[in-house]
Amino acid sequence: MPVKFGTDGWRDTMDGDFNLANVERVAQAYIDYYQAQGTAAKGFFVGYDHRVDSEVFARRTAEVIAGNGFPVMLSAQACPTQVVSFVVREQGLASGVMITASHNPPQYNGFKVKEPQGCSSFPETTDGIMKFLDHKPVEAQCIAPLQVYDPREAYFKYVESRIDFAKIKKSGLKIFIDPLFGSGSGYISELLARHGIDSVEINNQRDVKFGGFNPEPLAYNVPDFIKTIKQADSKFAIGLILDGDADRNGACGSDGQFINSQKVFSILFHHFAENLHKPGKLVHAFNGTKLLDKLAAELQREVLVTKIGFKYIAEEILRGGVLIGGEESGGYSASGNIPDRDGILNSLYLCEVVAAEQKTLEQIYAGLESRFGVHSYDRLDMHLANEQKDKVIQTLEQELPKEFLDKPTKAKEKFDGIKVHFADDSWLLFRASGTEPLLRIYCEAASDAEVARLLKSAEQFALQC
Known part of the structure; x- marks a missing residue:
């Protein structure tokens, strides 16, 4: 076998x-x-x-x-x-x-x-x-x-040595948690309770079918969680989402709006570098947002780009001098912590930054966009046979299409997949999954509508290969 x-x-x-x-x-x-x-x-x-x-x-x-x-x-x-x-x-x-x-x-x-x-x-x-x-x-x-x-208990003490729970408690932040029926159930809520902080946790029992969704912190997998936050109608709230084994995390704003992983990573980097003034370089995978690079350039922080897969980021962390490393799928590790993704610890860091700035996640990210421009992002997962997904990559390797829809291409970059660059700083990345019959297409552009258009065009291209 x-x-x-x-x-x-x-x-x-x-x-x-x-x-x-x-x-x-x-x-x-x-x-x-x-x-x-x-x-x-x-x-x-x-x-x-x-x-x-x-x-x-x-x-x-x-x-x-x-x-x-x-x-x-x-x-x-x-x-x-x-x-x-x-x-x-x-x-x-x-x-x-x-x-x-x-x-x-x-x-x-x-x-x-x-x-x-x-x-x-x-x-x-x-x-x-x-x-x-x-x-x-x-x-x-x-x-x-x-x-x-x-x-x-040992892990709880490790987390407690890194998070300012007193600041979170004092802020009055309303905290919602969705562990997606996974093995992180009860961890965040218990840590908060140990410090007298209330929270609302849903989907925290074992369900081997994960409620009929994939246990991945993406907007379309958490409709009930978004509804729960909206119904609470709190003006100062945060939603924390864990994946099936709790090493990745996602988030929602105070109005239930989903905050994608690129935004979460940008907020975490901002918090460590600009609020906590911690030194070190930034490490992100090949599918990371350009907003990270722009923030790093303003702060004069070195940037290292790795292949997709946290083991490559971990290698750089172990070499030393890294403030934070992260990836598009929602895994991050900050300086001084274990060199592995930690959705629980990073979720609590999000509570900490909201408490420190007395701003919601959506307000904090809006502040970053006011400095560096809008960076809309989305990902399309196409279920394709291994032969077909490989053919898409081979076709792009042989020749770069002149345009996607009416948008002329500028260059292609081969590293971990094929990234197609456009003149206006937007990009598409085609990458075949190493573990599933999937072709993942990543996109960043100046608006949600533009991202949707580019992903649709990329999907049509892939189906025609």
């Missing part, structure tokens, strides 16, 4: 190749790799999300590790992905595994590997694991301790 690691681990459908037998094979290859590295005796931590049978896959992974004679801790309950990263780094473990497919549809599950530094796996690590696949039979008869561990 084929097993392939993509940009952030191995993912597949549970009616396909993600099954217990293949999880055992990957778990055995995983422990064989770390045994060969000479670090396996340091131990491991295994976590899991709210998907179908995630706890079964996680326990079996832990049993294989223990069956090979190495210490392992299994999370006492479903937990966010970044909590696995946190435990691995704080306890000096060899590595960690998170059973999750993150924001993918409910039929998917996955096997994420975490580095000892507390970040996503590097290509050399996953390549090394794959070399040990089927190297020897699966060992699952536990001959080493398998400890059940609850990481919540």
Whole structure:
């Protein structure tokens, strides 16, 4: 059965190749790799999300590790992905595994590997694991301790050391939370409650179908949350959204208006650089908004652009000197924190910036637009067979179209996908997903209407390839 690691681990459908037998094979290859590295005796931590049978896959992974004679801790309950990263780094473990497919549809599950530094796996690590696949039979008869561990309290203290909860409480901010039925349920609300801050949380029970939506913090996945905020009719409110494993986050303004990830990233960078006056460079993926670059230029901050996938951002963070790194899909990591996405911590940073400025998210972002211009953004996910999505990329590589609709193209840039530039600073990016039969098309332009027009034209182009 084929097993392939993509940009952030191995993912597949549970009616396909993600099954217990293949999880055992990957778990055995995983422990064989770390045994060969000479670090396996340091131990491991295994976590899991709210998907179908995630706890079964996680326990079996832990049993294989223990069956090979190495210490392992299994999370006492479903937990966010970044909590696995946190435990691995704080306890000096060899590595960690998170059973999750993150924001993918409910039929998917996955096997994420975490580095000892507390970040996503590097290509050399996953390549090394794959070399040990089927190297020897699966060992699952536990001959080493398998400890059940609850990481919540240690993680809560970590977050509390970084957030000004007193300022949030004093501000009177009305806080709404939607964990999208995922493994981040209860985390933000409990952290706030520990400091006497009330919140309203919906969709916080386990639902393996995620309410009929994909567990990704996008506007079309949270209609009930937007409605909840609008009905509250608060003038000073914030909506916090987590993805299925809570390492990514999204947001809504006080009127329920969805605040996309490009805007969230811009607000976070503004907060750290201009409110908190923290030093360091900016790192963003190839599909990042140009508003980030303009703000960095004004502040004379160095900018590094990476491939898409947080592991590439984590590599730059680990090299040092980074204030914040982030990506379009809603994952960010700030200076001094674990070098991994953390939707819970970053959601609380959003509360902190709103409390500090006594302005809503939409007002803060409007201030950035008044300085750097309007940067409207959207993304189109096209479900295409692998052969067809690859053909789109090949066609663009061979020749740049002269225009999309009536908008002349200026140049193309090949890095992680194909980015098409236009004379007015707008752009389209075509990128084939490494984990799903998807072609993602990203667009930034000077208005929502222009973004919609360009995405429609790009979609028609892709269908004609």
